[in-house]
Amino acid sequence: MSQLPANYKEIYTAQRVEKNKKLAARLERMGFHQVAGDIFAHPTQYIETDFNPVKTWIEYVNRLVGALIGVFVFGTVLFALPYWQRDRTVFWLAFASFLLTGVQGWLGSLVVSTNLLPIMVTIHMGLALLIVAMLLYAVDRSQRGAVADIEPIREISGLGGWLWVAVLLTFVQIVLGTQVREQVDLVASAAQYLNRGGWVEQLGGVFKFHRTFSAVLLLVNLYVAYRLYTTSSARLHRLATAIVGLIGGEIIAGIILTYFSFPAAAQPVHLTLATLLFGAQFLAVVAYHRATKLRRQVATTAVVA
Ligand code: HEM
Incomplete structure (x- = not known):
């Protein structure tokens, strides 16, 4: 200094x-x-x-x-x-x-x-x-x-589309989250980083939307995970478990931030889990498309033979 x-x-x-x-x-x-x-x-x-x-x-x-x-x-x-x-x-x-x-x-x-x-x-x-x-x-x-x-699996009606919906909703939620974060920064600096417990009341509609939207995201992900479990692929089962664990952890971290006065350690946890969730969902999209495509190739080869 x-x-x-x-x-x-x-x-x-x-x-x-x-x-x-x-x-x-x-x-x-x-x-x-x-x-x-x-x-x-x-x-x-x-x-x-x-x-x-x-x-x-x-x-x-x-x-x-x-x-x-x-x-x-x-x-x-x-x-x-x-x-x-x-x-x-x-x-x-x-x-x-x-x-x-x-x-x-x-x-x-x-x-x-x-x-x-x-x-x-x-x-x-x-x-x-x-x-x-x-x-x-x-x-x-x-x-x-x-x-x-990955092992080939039979296509499940609509699952490919739902997997994309889950990734895109998470993307939107993360973008919203960065906007909540920006509001938190403004509120915190206006309060000179004091009275952390009072920040949440000053956050606007984006925060309320972000909080409610996570319920939609949870439902979509639980549904997607359930359908992934109905496939015969062990890798897709693992990804489904990861997705459920990550979204659960993410929501808990969000609740801790909001209702326990923004503990500093919860901020990077919330951010990291969001990125991991996006990654796991994207991997599930790729793995599912790969496994169903393989299955179609196997079926075509069998017919030709
Ligand atoms: C799947 C669900 C969720 C996702 C993917 C998500 C994602 C994010 C992301 C990426 C940020 C920006 C973090 C940063 O830039 O440091 C953020 C911020 C925030 N989120 Fe969430 N979030 C979710 C659920 C929730 C829930 C359920 C709550 C509250 C009950 C919540 C409350 C907040 C708050 C208060 C911030 C600002 C945090 C800060 O100042 O560091 N989030 N969220």
Whole structure:
């Protein structure tokens, strides 16, 4: 702290505002007038933030982990090179994930420079989920024909569609969640991070919708899990169990946040479980389609033979 200049807050706020001006000008040129305007209309970017060593370290570690992820995703592209001959989609998925990871890093820097501008946090989260889905799909495609590939199963009427509904609803719920989070940040900073128990009453309609929507999500997921259990695939049974466990844990974490004064430890738990839930549901979509497709192939081969 003593190594910082006395007017460090003004200096860093000015640097952030300068970066945001460039961003807003670029967005204007690309035709995104609304977003460009929002950046300046929103109060968050002008907030002069106190230096906080713990948060600085967290952000620094986040950047290091981000860089490490970039290295791993680049490794994935290298390992996907042999698929150029076998299944080009695997290579393109890996390559696109690598490019998007770069975009994600850049977006992350904007999340910081705009001081957590709501739209930036939401886009950052949405892109993270897209990258997760692309990588999971690339891994699944690369395993096709491997010894431990999934066992073929008969198609169950409507289940493919319901699995997609579950993933998409979770995506929507996560986007809503980031908006609740943004409101919590505003309410908390207005209350100077005191009186945590009183924050929840000040949250608006998005929070109430998020809370109620989780009941819809629970019902859809219980239904999907029940139908996955009726298949003969052990892998789909495991994924169904994971989905039920994750959504249960997620709702408990949400309840703890809301009714036990936002304990700090529950925030990352709520976020992590949401991402894992999305991942497990997406894996179930991919595995189910794979298993039913295999079954159709087996049936066609039998008829031809
Ligand atoms: C399947 C159900 C749910 C999903 C997928 C979900 C997802 C999320 C996500 C991704 C966030 C953003 C977290 C962040 O950016 O740090 C969030 C925030 C939040 N959610 Fe949920 N949520 C669910 C259920 C619930 C329930 C049932 C409640 C309350 C009873 C709840 C209350 C909250 C609150 C209060 C926040 C703001 C948390 C904070 O300040 O860190 N959520 N949710």
